[in-house]
Amino acid sequence: MLSNLMTKKNWESRSVCPENFTGEKGKGGMATEGTGSRASRELGQGWKVSPSIKIPAGETFTLANIEGPGIIKHFWLTEASEKNRSLILRIYWDDSDTPSVECPLGDFFCCPEPKDYGQITSLPVCVNPRRAFNCYWDMPFRKNSRWTLENICTDEITVYYQIDYVLTEVPEDSLYFHAQFRRVNPLPYKDVYTILDNVQGNGHYVGTFMYWGVNNNGWWGEGEIKFYLDGDREFPTICGTGTEDYFCGSWNFDVNRQYTTFCTPYSGLAKISDTDQTYHANRRFSMYRWHITDPVCFKNDIRVTIQALGWRPGSRYLPLQDDISSVAFWYQDSICKTFPALPDSDSLEII
Numbered sequence: 001m002l003s004n005l006m007t008k009k010n011w012e013s014r015s016v017c018p019e020n021f022t023g024e025k026g027k028g029g030m031a032t033e034g035t036g037s038r039a040s041r042e043l044g045q046g047w048k049v050s051p052s053i054k055i056p057a058g059e060t061f062t063l064a065n066i067e068g069p070g071i072i073k074h075f076w077l078t079e080a081s082e083k084n085r086s087l088i089l090r091i092y093w094d095d096s097d098t099p100s101v102e103c104p105l106g107d108f109f110c111c112p113e114p115k116d117y118g119q120i121t122s123l124p125v126c127v128n129p130r131r132a133f134n135c136y137w138d139m140p141f142r143k144n145s146r147w148t149l150e151n152i153c154t155d156e157i158t159v160y161y162q163i164d165y166v167l168t169e170v171p172e173d174s175l176y177f178h179a180q181f182r183r184v185n186p187l188p189y190k191d192v193y194t195i196l197d198n199v200q201g202n203g204h205y206v207g208t209f210m211y212w213g214v215n216n217n218g219w220w221g222e223g224e225i226k227f228y229l230d231g232d233r234e235f236p237t238i239c240g241t242g243t244e245d246y247f248c249g250s251w252n253f254d255v256n257r258q259y260t261t262f263c264t265p266y267s268g269l270a271k272i273s274d275t276d277q278t279y280h281a282n283r284r285f286s287m288y289r290w291h292i293t294d295p296v297c298f299k300n301d302i303r304v305t306i307q308a309l310g311w312r313p314g315s316r317y318l319p320l321q322d323d324i325s326s327v328a329f330w331y332q333d334s335i336c337k338t339f340p341a342l343p344d345s346d347s348l349e350i351i
Contacts, residue, residue: 009160011166017062018050018160021086023066035158055151063147064163066277067092068179069170071077072139072177077105077161078132084112085348086154093176094143096338103181105149106349110134110209110270110288113350118271121263124207124290127282137206137329140174152345175203183343185323187308195304196328203332204295212285213323213350216310217278219252220320223307230300235318243306244269247287254278259285266290275331284323284350304328313345 002025012025018035020028034050064349079087084106091101106112110120111127121128122192126134139145145165151157182195189191195208205227214220221243226236240246244253248267253259261269271286294303 002165003305007165009168011168013164013166014066014070015162015164015331016066017162018053019048021064021161023064023165027285035346037083052158054158055149056156057151057154058256060148060150061159064092064143064145065147066163066165068140068141068143068166068167070141070145070167071170071351072141072145072163072165074164075135075162076132076164077159078130079160080103080154080158081103081155082131083155083157085155085350086151086345087152088342090152091139091146091177091179092146092148093141093335096335096337098335100335101179102339102342103179105133107181107209107211107325108179109135110286112211112286112325113271113273113284118286119263120268120270121265121289122268122288122290123265123292123341125288137177138148139177140170141176142170148324173334176335178328178330178332178336180328180336180339181325181342182328182340183323183325183347185213185325185347186321187324188238189321190222190303190305193324193326195306195326196330197303198338199298199302199326199332199336200338201299201332201334201336202299203302203330204290205299205304205328206295206332207288207290207292208246208304209286209288209329209331210326211326212287212305214283214285215281215322216318216320216336217279217281218310218318220308220310220322221252222309222311222317223320225306227296228303228305229296229298229304232303246306247289259283290329303331311316 001073014023016023029046031050035052035287036048040047085104087105089105090099124137148299174264202234225240228236267289274286310318
């Protein structure tokens with residue numbers, strides 16, 4: 001990426017935020033009313049009058065409605081409530097009524113736990129102190145890009161955000177960015193958890209975030225991830241060897257009988273819920289795996305699953321009934337319109 005900085009860009013840089021809701025050239029910082037009106041009352045226009053928005057309970061706010069063609073380059077957001085799953089992010093491409101991204105805000109940024117900051121240091125997603133959410137996925141659009149944020153909690157929420165993009169011609173072979181959330185709580189006995197399904201088109205899978213709540217004592221990550229590609233039915237084309245292996249770790253993430261977090265550009269065990277009992281139940285694990293240098297390509301369809309497996313006496317596998325959430329990230333040549341229904345607010349809660 002650094003080597004590309006010296007080449008000429010046929011881009012026009014733009015940015016949408018509460019100081020410029022339209023992203024228009026030369027229209028930033030013009031507000032005379034906003035959440036900073038009282039603080040700037042002695043300074044006037046141009047002095048941080050509208051740095052944030054307030055979204056009332058039960059309402060949806062349009063963060064941006066951008067006319068293309070262009071490419072989203074960066075998205076930053078922070079909110080004051082610390083209710084990461086009470087805000088639902090949706091992104092729509094090219095006049096579609098179906099969102100290509102539909103996800104609780106915290107899960108999109110690999111940080112679903114309320115009131116609990118955990119730093120993420122990776123290439124496409126960073127969470128910085130104190131809970132500064134950053135996304136660097138390239139997201140091309142040809143006609144327009146519409147972003148909304150729904151507040152599903154019972155309180156008004158204050159949100160600060162910025163969407164940075166460029167206006168430019170989009171290459172013909174550019175694909176649409178997608179992100180899909182799922183949760184099963186608890187996973188039925190002997191069921192396999194589905195990360196992604198019912199995707200038709202040509203594209204590539206670029207990442208997985210999982211938030212795993214363990215309901216049994218002992219090690220919980222023996223399950224294999226499986227990628228079913230282009231007509232695979234009973235058996236997949238790609239089959240992993242274990243949960244921690246897929247997230248680029250090994251041997252239970254265990255160093256000296258303690259789970260050990262790590263954050264790298266492509267993978268990480270970013271957060272473990274607080275407790276000093278390593279192999280006891282009721283711990284939660286935040287894990288990410290980005291397929292940036294190794295995208296999983298499909299020509300017609302893709303399905304992704306992962307097993308939940310622990311151990312029972314006698315060195316036998318134990319199918320687990322855990323609380324499992326995930327976000328699948330992928331690109332495809334068409335807009336996917338087969339998302340499952342998003343869970344309601346009660347079903348999203350982390351208790």
